[in-house]
Amino acid sequence: MKKALFISAAVILLLAFVAGVFLYGTKKTEQAGQLAQQNRSALVRDYSPVLGPADAKVEIVEFFDPACETCRHFYPIVKEILAAEPERIRLVLRYAPFHQNSDYVVAVLEAARMQGKYWETLEILLESQDAWVVHHAVQPPQAWMQVQNLGLDLERLQRDMQSPEIAARIRQELADADALKVMKTPDFFVNGKPLPSFGFEQLQTLVREELENAYRQ
Amino acid sequence: MPMNRTQNSNDPAWTRVFLAWLIAAVSTLGALFIGEVMGYAPCVLCWYQRIAMFPLVLILAAGLFPFDHRVVRYALPLALTGWALALFHWGVASGLIPENVTPCSQGVPCSVEQIVWFGFLTLPMLSVLAFSAIIALLLLTRFKVTQ
Numbered sequence: 362m363k364k365a366l367f368i369s370a371a372v373i374l375l376l377a378f379v380a381g382v383f384l385y386g387t388k389k390t391e392q393a394g395q396l397a398q399q400n401r402s403a404l405v406r407d408y409s410p411v412l413g414p415a416d417a418k419v420e421i422v423e424f425f426d427p428a429c430e431t432c433r434h435f436y437p438i439v440k441e442i443l444a445a446e447p448e449r450i451r452l453v454l455r456y457a458p459f460h461q462n463s464d465y466v467v468a469v470l471e472a473a474r475m476q477g478k479y480w481e482t483l484e485i486l487l488e489s490q491d492a493w494v495v496h497h498a499v500q501p502p503q504a505w506m507q508v509q510n511l512g513l514d515l516e517r518l519q520r521d522m523q524s525p526e527i528a529a530r531i532r533q534e535l536a537d538a539d540a541l542k543v544m545k546t547p548d549f550f551v552n553g554k555p556l557p558s559f560g561f562e563q564l565q566t567l568v569r570e571e572l573e574n575a576y577r578q
Numbered sequence: 579m580p581m582n583r584t585q586n587s588n589d590p591a592w593t594r595v596f597l598a599w600l601i602a603a604v605s606t607l608g609a610l611f612i613g614e615v616m617g618y619a620p621c622v623l624c625w626y627q628r629i630a631m632f633p634l635v636l637i638l639a640a641g642l643f644p645f646d647h648r649v650v651r652y653a654l655p656l657a658l659t660g661w662a663l664a665l666f667h668w669g670v671a672s673g674l675i676p677e678n679v680t681p682c683s684q685g686v687p688c689s690v691e692q693i694v695w696f697g698f699l700t701l702p703m704l705s706v707l708a709f710s711a712i713i714a715l716l717l718l719t720r721f722k723v724t725q
Contacts, residue, residue, distance in 0.1 A: 363592060367599075371603070374603055374604065381611055381615070386615075545617070
């Protein structure tokens, strides 16, 4: 009798927990989707770095932090997704510099973009991330050392990094991340739709669905 | 009949420990839900309260089958520690204790209320209530058994 009471209480609690996880997840995804629909302008800015053709019908928006380890692991995977359908998918990168001093690295990237060396700078920084992120905090001198051999005009880079334009962009990026309730990185939107739950497979599935919707014959 | 009498006198004690276990289990699952599912990062004081609450689920359950009233001795220190931490946290969160004397200078501040239900119910308050109820049930069990 007591055992039955105990076991049924335990089972009911666990079931309630699992149901809660499921319901909360569904509601969250719905809300994130609505939020993205209401804030279309916050999803992509005209200055945002883009990889892929302008007429691609599937657009992946990735909010990322250059200092985030998971973002680093996702980068080659996202590029693989793009490489599989180079004419149909484009990638828009947005910043969510949540780590301490991350905005320094975002400034390096944006200044490098002004010299037309965005993607190589991004790749070298992601590759060497362990060298300039210590205990989840960016070490600016170490990050600066990584971009020495890319043929960048370093004086100009340093000047541009201080420019009010880049500071304004970083503020805009953070405001947009806030408006879209991006709390963790990387966060993806595919044609404005958020991932139902975080994971590489979920991203692949959503991209596949959107490809099918957009290019149905 | 003596067998039956012990059985009967033990029943309320068992029920009290069971209720204490129920509160601990609901609190634990609730904390996990808010932390892992809703994604609110626990502050330092929340972590210490979790350290006191989570083991209660296992210890109290172990004391229920077969019923061992000494489980009170083993569970009470945890419950009292958690209760003291919860009370301190409540003080910090409601502004009675200034944040700068707390161990939460980095990361998630303990003084910020992330969740308020029905306009008054906060997480530190729920924690105080849960630990208080568990302590009351355990003391009642001990008191009745030694009588």
